[in-house]
Amino acid sequence: MAKRIQFRAHGGPEVLEYVDYQPAEPGPKDVRVANKAIGLNFIDTYYRSGLYPPPSLPSGVGSEGAGVVEAVGKDVTRFKVGDRVAYGSGPLGAYSEVHTLPEANLVRLPDSISFEQAAGVMLKGLTVQYLLRQTYELKGGETILFHAAAGGVGSLACQWAKALGVKLIGTVSSPEKAALAKANGAWATIDYSHENVAQRVLELTDGKKVPVVYDGVGKDTWLTSLDSAAPRGLVVSFGNASGAVDGVNLGILAGKGSLYVTRPTLGTYANNAENLQRMADELFGMISSGKLHVDISQHYPLAEAAKAHTELSARRTTGSVVLLP
Template sequence: MTSQTSRAVVISKPGGPEVLELRQQEVGEPGAGEVRVRHAVCGLNYIDVYQRTGLYPLEMPHALGMEASGTVEAVGDGVTHLAVGDRVAYAAMPPGAYCDVRVMPAAQVCPLPDALSFEEGAAIMLQGMTVEYLFHRTYPIAKGEKVLFHAAAGGVGLLACQWAKSEGIELIGTASTDEKCELARAHGAAHVINYRTENFVERVSEITNGKGVDVVMDGVGKDTFDASLDCLKPLGIMMSFGNASGPVPPVSLLTLAAKGSLKVARTTLFTYTADPERCQDMARHVLGKVVSGDVKVKIGQRFPLEQVADAHRALEARETIGSTVLTL
């Protein structure tokens, strides 16, 4: 049995970016069903903030990070879909991706096509598979249907804009600045709304001739949820998949009835990827979209691992555009 050391970002208590600590930790050999992966690039996602602040509680102390790309260094017994030397990427539990090398369960670690860079792999997995399940698994969206997508210039949003365009879905994107609106439009949004200068409920009504949209996809949470219900057509579905502005308060089922027999789904990626076969299928779908050129990965920011606190601050201040990666 051999071991090596790795830098890893760990928190000992919930809190602000200042609780993020860069430590040295030992890394051993993979056991049954595990692999050891040497990372090339790590991804940054809003779920990392939720875990750091305690909104999504973790046992302490705990390493952070849900996404990375790299190379398989060692394979434990029973792992058949990966081999030493394979290029891989993942978005997977448990947290711990903010590091140089780690041992982790192999089931959700996915082959990375040679056509894609490690940066692309680290930036696309969590956000890309989120878009994949929103468009294909929560409610299969048909060509010609209309979707309202909040924070359309963020990492998930820019992927959603491209995904929608590639499948003939009319996406209305909201963003906080004119610059971000134009970025969403350039990535495939059919319509854009600056929610700081326009009433998005009124604009959605204008765009849809008063009919409303089939689907709202909302990772913002508290600030946009109630008004978003007013953007849905009867029998429409609200997909709430994040809480960037805070958790959504309790909603009365009678409100949903009164607004048109609406449906609400509160989803999380890791419910979908818990099944290894489905996870690998989702990853192939996402990575195939990138290889084909239907979806391009926009990396707007790069931070060295030792500046992870600054990366968190930028993400929470909504100063980021597209995806953010941590370089090693």
């Protein structure tokens, strides 16, 4: 038996339960991992609330963690018992002492990266990798807009953009978060609580706007993102922190400059074991070289996952948050 977090019904953080459960035995191509650290992400709240329905109820929570392989299926070839591994996707249930998942969802974790670093960076870091290196491949010299620049994904994006020679304009909600984004490498910040974001983007870019907007906020920033993109620019809507974007009128894209819009997911880019490991290797290389610092701002015992969700939803966290089994 082991401990895990689960929910039997959708709702707020109070629906999360800390329970005993029987970990699944590995199937032929599965690996069972003894978690050493677990990542907390906004998408976890989407499954808990029902925005993203889980396959069934009761359901486990979470899809990111790092640990040591403790058992492998008979057809597993890439890993063996004792290997250090990390994962940022797969079946729900990472909020647990032990997690079983497909071999293809795991990456090798180099000794230079700690379990906590990996758990705090896999989903967010791989997201930044595909956003900046694949969805819109930044070459250096561009000026871009990135919403929620002091959050977990945003903090990494600020650093990665600076390393690429890109001027990142980051939106924030307070002077403290503005300072954090600047410390992480943002070229400029806009406090959306009292500034007009699109107008400030226009001013900061001498009227040109930006070729790409990265928007993980969703509903509340959708029109602002469209207004900040240059003609034939790209709006990358990759998250729903304020709710899903719906009722999109394609005609508005024409009126605002023949804009492009995409709604990417990590799974589409890390769609096989080789692509996933390649993306992770680039991420780990950025960390090992010192170009990317993983800020683990808060630690919570696994049993206090509900408290961690409350703090995350209230925007009282910065950087990465990890749960410790």
